[in-house]
Amino acid sequence: MKQSKHYMPTPKEIPLVTLSKKAEQETYPKGRYTKMTGEDHITPVVEKVYGKEKNPIHPEKSERLIQWKEVVENPKLLEDFVGQFTDYELARISVCAKNGWGMEAKGEAGMLYVSEKYNTPEFVVADGNNGVNLRIENIGFPTSVTVCATFNEELAYKTGATIAEEAKEHEINEILAPAINLHRNPLCGRAAEYFSEDPLLAGRMGGQQSRGLEEHGVVSCMKHLLANNCESSRLRNNSIMDERTLRELYLKTFEEAFQVQIPSTVMTAYNAVNSVYCAESEDMLQGIFVEELGFDGFVMTDWTSSDTCDIVNAMAAGNGWITPGGMDDTQTMQLVEGIQNGRIDRKRLEKSVYRMMKVILKFY
Template sequence: MIAGLCLLTGNLVPFENMYGQDASNLSQLGKSTIEDVIASMTLEEKAALVVGTGLKMGEKEKNMGFQIPNQPIPGSLADKTKVYVSGAVGRTLEIQRLGVTTIEMVDGPAGPSFGSRTTAYPIAINLSSTWDVDLVCEIGKCMGNEVLEYGLDLLLAPGMNIHRNPLGGRNFEYYSEDPLLSGKIGAAMVTGIQSQGVGTSVKHFVANNQESNRIAVDAVISERALREIYLKGFEIALKESDPWTLMASYNSVNGVTATENYDLLTTIVRNDWGYEGIIMSDWDTGKDPVEQMKAGLNLIMPGPYQDTVIIQAVKSGKLQEEVLDKNIAWILKNTMRSPKFRGYNYSNKPDLDNNAKIARNAGAEGMVLLKNDVNTLPLKDKDKDIALFGNGSYVTNVGGSGSGFVMRAGPTVNIIDGLINSGYSIENVSKQAYTNFIQENTPKQNMMDAIRGRIKRAAEMPVTKEFAEMIADNAEVALITIRRNSGETEDRKIERDFNLTETEVGNIETITKAFHAKAKRVVVVLNVGGVIETTSWKDMPDAILIAWQPGQEAGNAVADIISGRINPSGKLPASFPVKYEDVPSARNFPGSPAYKPEEVVYEEGIYVGYRYYNTYNVETAYPFGYGLSYTEFNYSGLKLSSPKFKNQIEVSIKVSNNGKVAGQEVVQLYISAPKNKLDKPAEELKGFAKTKLLQPGESQTISFNIDGNKLASFYSEKSAWIADAGEYTVKIGASCEDIRLSQKFNLKNDILIEAVSKSLVPKVEINEMKNEL
């Protein structure tokens, strides 16, 4: 290993000139023990190391009039830390004399976002819809390589929060309503990114499930709901992929701010889970840096004033220096993993062309076919015109806004571009009408909003009966795009967002009637970042495809599905309710008072998403795990290794492609557990696997392992995971409602799987939803 940055650059001021010390007598990170390096630090250096810096403005940014908060205090240690990569959103302190290199960080979950050209990858919900951990790992490798080759150290991704409510503003940035799917996909992403020698930051820990007053809201959650739903995905990712950092969230959990919560950061993360990475804050979180240090927050982002408070606290005895040193040790240990510390000679030339190809494929693989009457898709005849309706057909959303937006991505391929690239002919009258309308009605953009993806769009163009009938004379098929955007700092709205606007529903109805009158087909493409209402209009069109926001290659990826070049294999990672009022958290989201919630009580408990709909027999528009294909799959030969559970049970199932085209299927394993002691959901996802590309007539055997962890529920009064004695049912299906085969097995006696700490106990009683025994 290279001992420090001093050995990597020839233009640095010699140590003795800077500090009046002989560098040869100083401890060096990588050569000396971490304890020795800490002992060589001044108190000022220690305090500055646990308080990072944010985006540091240069003269160019100042001259452009940028207003960026939290700039380092001129002349401070943080101010002296060199900026190696312009646009890095944060960095740790560099201490050259001790060989301590800086860790430079960059947003975000859909690809690195800073001053250089990078790739906008499909959003998280698009990737989780693939249910393909290998493909997600491959995307992670591409992201990680861009971070590495641009000289950065740490990507602030992935986001791991649960889709508690479809109005969550950052659901596009998170994976699923289910903790197992979230955890496995998140672990795959981390593994892929970190395989390139750079770090990740799993975020936002924990219960940051809304944007409404996220800085101050207190999430009141039962111990069981926390352990089974909101902590579980993070636990899976931390244990299976060892991310370099874990980012604590803004909100409070059961009365204590997450970044000042000892139960959360130390008792659970360090003691229960054994995590050894850096625990850092989200930007500008928490109020008391001393309490943050005591709680086990290692790195406060991004300063610049907390170090002074920490110094004073140590001098006054309010903060023991040993506590400070322990936090520093975690930072130093993980600093030695970074490319800068290892002296990596980056190229500034990642393979963006290759990354775009992989992004295109992933975007298509994550699209979900909701409806396909009379085999409307794929569209085989490319010689006949497609009429494109909806502004999103011409200006397609590739991702969400905020820190999840990729600032300088490659060129956006809109849906119209992708279809043309694939050889389709586009009806010209509708094309010209939309082109003119969008140009004339798009508002002027604010530069800072545009940088973060908060791009103002033209309102949807109303389509008259006469116009639709004229276009139906000219075109063979209509493709209508419904577009949505959401992002950081604001949750979505019910009207004109979750629900379609009157113009959108009216357009679908008008266009469908006009085309159906001439025996022609209508396809709706949903260019969205999350769940929307479909029940009121889904019977009108012939086909519905959720394209999500599939990154910069959006149009090409949509065309790959529309043309049949790729057979859709995506499955929903979140349930689509019939109406918003059916959502279990609808009555208390985003908390009270509604205009600026101070508290949100998770009264639905463990009954999130399909756990609620299936248990309480509430109809959905489209269930969790649902998705159609251009072919058909048959499930057969379900086998369990034993009808009695001892240590584990092996499960195998044969999946066959009975259709006429090649395709992949996502096999989902659910378990129904005995409910004689504890109320439980009707079933829970406990495993999933995606087949290889099966040719017509080809089969594959899929295997699963069921161990005690998959049977256990959390008993709050015992602070333990326990597998209850009784009868269990293994259910194999194509969605949580489409169960193809099932078998039962028995567990003779209760098994204590794991005893954990008594932590995060709510301070108030929760009137929690329960499935009566």
């Protein structure tokens, strides 16, 4: 872990009042809710570029197309494999192809776009903090908060391991879990998936579940980055906090989990933190998770985040997979245009796709 820097600053134009028992009248919330200020779309307060992206792709390009089968046989070809993709092909694979939520399907949350040109593999993800969330018979495990109440890390590990075994039986490559946000609001609709109100306990137990999944051959996805604790207007909620709150509560959970298991993937939250949508936060994705915590996998948005966040900003910030996407080219062409007009550095997109394919190759 590298030395911390100041990331995700509090917006200067929004006055911040920190809760204090010593000043209840002055600091405790009044009324039923606080209306978020600003326009419907939250624009970044601070724009940062984390240096020049080191392009992992070799500049030389062969006229002969490298196929996925060759990469499986020789993983050193992965850089050249991704480097031969056109702008469109990079963008297309960065958008989830489809899901299995229709009446005829079994309930998969998302599937990677399969390129016939390169014979890329199928890669299927499913929800499943407490089991494999499909529309077929499967084991229902106790909720995460129940498992967490045992304070038994071995049990959390075995839960992940058993879910992984069942996932493989149903041809699921990745489980979108563990969800390790804190219990900060009793009205949060995802509370049953989350582990605890304590960052240390939630991090340790969630990390063990992630380790159980990955050591038994299934990709894990820690979520939701960050401070996803409100169900009302969750697609546009704005969490304003000072750096101490950010570091000692919300980030602490993931920091502890990463000490147990650095997951292969992470998922960004719907909400904003300090007026920047999490899906668009380069400070969070590149500054904190990559530079500080050592994350080297790929990032995905939460499903339908694109209803509020800007997917071009998200990809430029280091998000790697837009979900739930679709087989039409609507979102794909937005990313292509983003590359062509300079809003997305092609090297950043190459690196995201490279990391995605590296994860798939590891668990292939």
